[in-house]
Amino acid sequence: MFKGILKDQSVQTSIGVIFILLIFGSFILPEWMSNNFMYGMSRGLAVLGLMILWRTNLVSFGHALYYGFGAYAVALCQKFFGVTDILLRLLIAVAAAGLLGFALGFILRKYREIFFAMLSLAFSMVLYGLLAKAEFLGSTDGMSISPSTFFGTELGRIALFNFIGLVVILAIIFAQAYLRSSLGHLTTAIQDNEIRVEYLGYSVEKAIHIKYVISACLAGGAGGLMAASLGQVDPDSMVLWSVSGELVFVTIMSGLGNILAPFIGAVIFEFIRTYAFEWAPQAWQMIIGGTLLAIIFFSPGGLWSLFQKLNFLRKKNNE
């Protein structure tokens, strides 16, 4: 599956860009900026998950379900088992979300379009309701997460940042290996013609289920890493429908064109949000809404297609 994956051009570009982000974030930029990189890269994992689903025309309006589930899995394992190791935290978050995705996948794989989107949303609202009511999980106040460790030593902010960068690189490699495989190409195939896929002998539902679990794992990992970097989990910022909405927003903003796009998009989103909040604390949502409108009107393929256009123009000018 991974044969020759490091020769893949978009994997190479991605690794290069993430390295640059890591170097700038670790040594050069002020803390608030590198924090934005860190949050953006973490949440980018969830956006990558949405992008993978979106390529089959499946939009989940409830992906915060897995994002929040991953985050709360980390919180629970800390509370009950004292788990603080970052590797374990990541694995727990991914596994918990993956299992939940596997279970719900049996239902969701039967639905398409708006029904799929809304059913996802419904499931996320159920989790939100449970978490907001559960007192042993801190209800709406949530729970705090202690600093992560790595084989017993406490992990500083910069170390965590670099760990997240590495996870992102691994996720990109995995996702690209999946998308370029025949199984991954079924993505487009299913979108084009489900009947034909069935007649080629493959279960469309199974292909969607696999994709759904991958997507859930990515979102869960994002939630786990976010819990670790924020030091806090709570239903409003992890599971509420608006969080799902933001993830969809960033997916549209990033575009589906490239495996790196979700991370660039998510980092840019963090900056837009920071600045919008600073300039217009009362109306920051308006700025974010305006950004989305601008993208839909002027670059419907997302930021990625904008980059491509710029690149194209530059090449043309050079000729």
Added chain:
Amino acid sequence: MNNNFILQTKDLQKSFSGIIAAENINISVKEGEIIGIIGANGAGKTVFVNMITGYLKPTSGKIHFLGNDITGIKPREATHIGVCRSFQVSQVFMTMTVKQNLMIAMSLSKKKGGQLLLPLEDEKLSKECDKILDLYKIKKQGDLIVSTLSQGMRKLLDIAMAVVGNPKVLLLDEPTSGVSVEEKFGIMDIVISALKKSGTTVLFVEHDMEIVERYVDRVIAFYQGQVICDDTPKKALKNKKVIQYVLGS
């Protein structure tokens, strides 16, 4: 049921909210036979193909394949046991290239070897794919997006995608409709001779009687959901009912 036949139907019937589209269909097909299915528009040819390949569930009756009851199986199960098909309106992946289409079909047919997880653009697969595209005379179009192709070429791709699954029984629904008159025979020569070589049993729906005469061992004629004639092509095309209800003169 008789085990000498690869495919047999028993009193197959299909009705759509009262309208009968297939009735009393009793057909026995021997291994390796090439059968032409003829009939006017709306005679029930496609419904028949759809029932055999699991797209439609018969209202009543049975379908046996190699002695096993396969009535009402799912399309992908039909493919797994070796009953494959092409479509009257080609069912291909419109936004992908010709080559990607065929390579997906090829890797799905080999999914046991872990081919599904290999890159689609695998070198070995790509070479095999080129050979097949060459055979079907669509190699030049390999890198074109399917939606830009003519109907005829889509048809060929559709057939190629069904054939790479190595079916035991292949049902082709109007394989040559949309293919230009000059190309029709060339293509059928290739397809049929390849299928004969591999001993594949073929049932194909066809409106062009020249094609029927030239390639089939046996003709099954449909009229209003019923089989009105099941005979050698020579006799069938002279059959009174066939002349009246199928050839329309």
